[in-house]
Amino acid sequence: MNESIPDPEKNNAGCLNPLIAFIAAVWIAGISYAKVAIEYVATSSVMAVPNHYWGLVAVGQIILLALPLLLLSWFWKNAVYRAIFQSWLLAIGFLLITLPAYFLPQAAANGRALYQIAAALLLSIVIRFVNLRGSAQSTTTASPSHTIALPAALFVAGIFMLPWIVWGAAGSLLEMLLQLLSALSLGVLAVLLNAVSLKPFASPDGAGGSAGMSFSHFRAGFAASITLLLLASGTTFSFGAMQFLLMISLPALGWVMLGAGRRKSRDEEPQKVAISLAALAPAALLVGLCAAAPMMWFDPDELALIISASMGESMIWAGYASAVSLALGLLAAITARLWVGFWGEFSGEAPRPAAWLLPAAAWIGVAILFVAEVRGGFHGEGLFVILTDQADLGAVQSIADPLQRRSAVYQSLLAHAGGSQSSLRARLDRWGIAYQPYFLVNAIQVRGGPLLRLWLEQQPEVDRVLDNPWMRPLPRPVPVSSGEASAPDQVPWNITQIQADRVWEDFGARGQGIVIGNSDSGMQVDHPELQDSYRGLGGSNDYNWFDPWNHTRQPTDIGGHGTHTLGLVLGNSTGVAPDAQWIGCVNLARNLGSPALYLDCLQFMLAPFPLDGDPWRDGRPELGAQVLNISWGCPLLEGCDEQSLEPAVQSLRAAGVFVVASAGNDGPICGSLTSPPAVYDAAYSIGAVDSSGSLAFFSSIGLDPAATNQGVKPDLLAPGVEVLSAFPNSTYAVQSGTSMAGPHVAGVVALIWSANPDLIGDIQATEQILSSTARAYTGLLPACPGASADPSTAAGYGLVDAYQAVQLALQGK
Secondary structure (H helix, E strand, O other): OOOOOOOOOOOOOOOOOHHHHHHHHHHHHHHHHHHHHHHHHHHHHHHOOHHHHHHHHHHHHHHHHHHHHHHHHOOOOOOHHHHHHHHHHHHHHHHHHOHHHHHOOOOOOHEEEEEEEHHHHHHHHHHHHOOOOOEEEEOOOHHHHHHHHHHHHHHHHHHHHHHHHHHHHOOOOHEEEEEEHHHHHHHHHHHHHHHHHHHHOOOOOOOOOOOOOOOOOOHHHHHHHHHHHHHHHHOOOOOOOHHHHHHHHHHHOHHHHHOOOOOOOOOOOOOOOEHHHHHHHHHHHHHHHHHHHHHHHOHHHHHHHHHHHOOOOOOHHHHHHHHHHHHHHHHHHHHHHHHHHHHHHOOOOOHHHHHHHHHHHHHHHHHHHHHHHHHHOOOOEHHHHHHHOOOOOOOOOOOOOHHHHHHHHHHHHHHHHHHHHHHHHHHHHHHHOEEEOOOOOOOEOOOOOHHHHHHHHHOOOOEEEOOOOOOOOOOOOOOOOOEEEEEOOOOHHHHHHOOHHHHHHHHOOOOOOOOEEEEEOOOOOOOOOHHHEEEOOOOOOOOOOOOOOOOOOOOOEOOHHHHHHHHHOOOOOOOOOOOOOEEEEOOOOOOOOOHHHHHHHHHHHHHHOOOOOOOOOOOOOHHHHOOOEEEOOOOHHHHHOOOHHHHHHHHHHOOEEEEEEOOOOOOOOOOOOOOOOOOOOOOOEEEEOOOOOEEEEOOOOOOOOHHOOOOOOEEEEEOOOOEEEEEEEOOEEEEEOOOHHHHHHHHHHHHHHHHHHHHHHOHHHHHHHHHHEEEOOOOOOOOOOOOOOOOOOOOOOOOHHHHHHHHHHOOOO
């Protein structure tokens, strides 16, 4: 009887095996990259859609990949390729058990990291004790090749990590620790799946067939790379951006993992190959550390397309780090392979101390960069603590004089917040916890993580605690944007569409005497469209400018959004109310805000203060904005819940500030108008139309009032598609969005109040004028609840008409 073990390559010999494996790999890669691309675009641009809707895309990926791999894993005769298909199928199992992460809030990165750790370790235990039983040696005695594998893995991982530290920034300590553990758990799972693909070359006693050593290095690395690709596509701490980075960088490590799960030294017989758990550890460490590099040094939420797609933003730097780390990692892997062969595997001896020189040098470099990086502090964790007792302004709203009413609102808010916060602030002081109090919403911003959050949620004054994201700094400042359009040589179409030019000609109302507030990315103070209308022109920026982001001393704008929106309100040739004045505040220097940053600017608009002043002591309500344009929304990703800013908007309304809020760009999905402040009754919310008067496809649709018992949103429509306005570097640009629609209505309010100053501060009467004079919308409407009603959840009361509104306002003089 022949006692030899059958050759695992014997069945289905020829080119059919690699051909089928190649086709399966291309199918896996194509479906996986498509799934991640869909999630990246969808979750970045359609913030109103819950994450679990996009979980259906992940289900589609699992079905499309699992069905063919099930057949191949079960019926394919060649043992080697059947094992590869089985390892890929098990990797899809990881995608399956991480599906519940789609039901976690989009901003819950720590919770998703914990879930991924548990899922990866659970599947690893199953593979180890079920799939690899009898084929994996539990000995911890390392052969020379095992010993040399550890410094080699550390060397490659250290080199791989360097670019991510250079171009990234540290998160909070807790975030970084969780991401490291999450990545290491992924590494453990990856090498166990790799061991599954090598299973045909192992036997319970460690002896394999003679074909064992003929197993192609290329094939083994190829199989491991596809496994890593699948695992990267199933990571749960973000949906899209971070997955994409890992899917680019991790698969190259497949060939570096070739030594994992195999044991051989010079004096062993060629046919004796075994899967050794001791040999898996260095490879797991290698994959884990390389996966940890992008996860620890880039915030996955900040990599969202809508946040980081512009030049100089975080996704650009992450792309640089990905490309350089991939090149350095491959170079280090080649170096390590030659070096391992010289020092360990071929010598048959334990590695000499010199074998640790390269990894030591690499990790000294990592340590130096790490220390240099964290000198700027840890970033990412902040809390917004909303107190239960919010101010009641009913007693001051009856004051007829707008300036007296505004001052009374300010003083009432200060007194209420100061008294109700005193006990909690004393406890924070006692523990040495840094905080910033607010009064427009009775709230406190605190830097801290989950433990502090748990303590705060137990305090008797606290209603709820929200996330308050804190963006990580960039390696270099974002370059100032420039537009490519020409200045208008005639009255733009959007001005004539709402008949603002007729108001100038027939009534002489151009916004004179009205102060516009614009809280946005900033404003270029010396732009030809804006320079002569800045209230601080020729004087001081005190009470006229506030930048809680970068603490600039005069109005400036990098991204251009604020310059563009303000130009539509009062630009000399692009605006609705060119003779109005403006003051500005920066709440979106980069396109990811937070409740605290938004509130910083809202408080300034109520009662401006000097550049180095204190909003609690130095506010001057008589210098505040009369009309406030808000071309932004605060979604869950930024920490806001639906009611987080409502007390602020209600207080501004009580003070006589007309708040115009853009409806959002989450259409045409029904019920997509959900982000504050546009959802509030106290704000006047604006959707967008194009030059033909048709509803913009992106304009958010309000919730059905019959189901919510709330008012209809949006309130009005205004031009918001391909609208020309000012842009930084004294240029012009054409942009689209409800961000462009809202400023038109803010400008119309300025026209109304300049024509009839008796209406200044009378929000209800002004809203009634706007709504009753709007031109009825007659275009196509989406098939959404309430869209065909009057007012409509898609079009509100119709398209704003400046001429009819001012004419009606003048009748009341």
